[in-house]
Amino acid sequence: MAFIQKSLLSIYINENSKIDSNSLYEFILHKAVENGIDGGSVFRGIMSYGKGHKIHSAKLLQLSMDLPVKIELVDYRDKLIKFYELINANLVTRNLSALFSITDIDVLTNG
Secondary structure (H helix, E strand, O other): EEEEEEEEEEEEEOOOOOOEEHHHHHHHHHHHHOOOOOOOOOOOOOOOOOOOOEEEOOOOOOOOOOOOOEEEEEOOHHHHHHHHHHHHHHHOOOOOOOOOEEEEEEEEEEO
């Protein structure tokens, strides 16, 4: 078993956030592919709250499209920091918000 030291960039956004006519999570994942980021996934949450302390939830009778979305990207730390700077600049110019975190991880490979 081999370990490779990489990093995990987590990006938390609202499901209804958009850039032009695309979902923000689609925009970010496509930009990750364009920038050669090793891998990425998008997860939809069922409940969350942020600094405004407003709870967002997925309930059967609620048609809310304002649920939490988490994007996880894996690559080397310096590459993820450059990607963060690119995405954050796009968000700031469009007055959109996101929460970013970066964590060092050990990636297990099966080869």
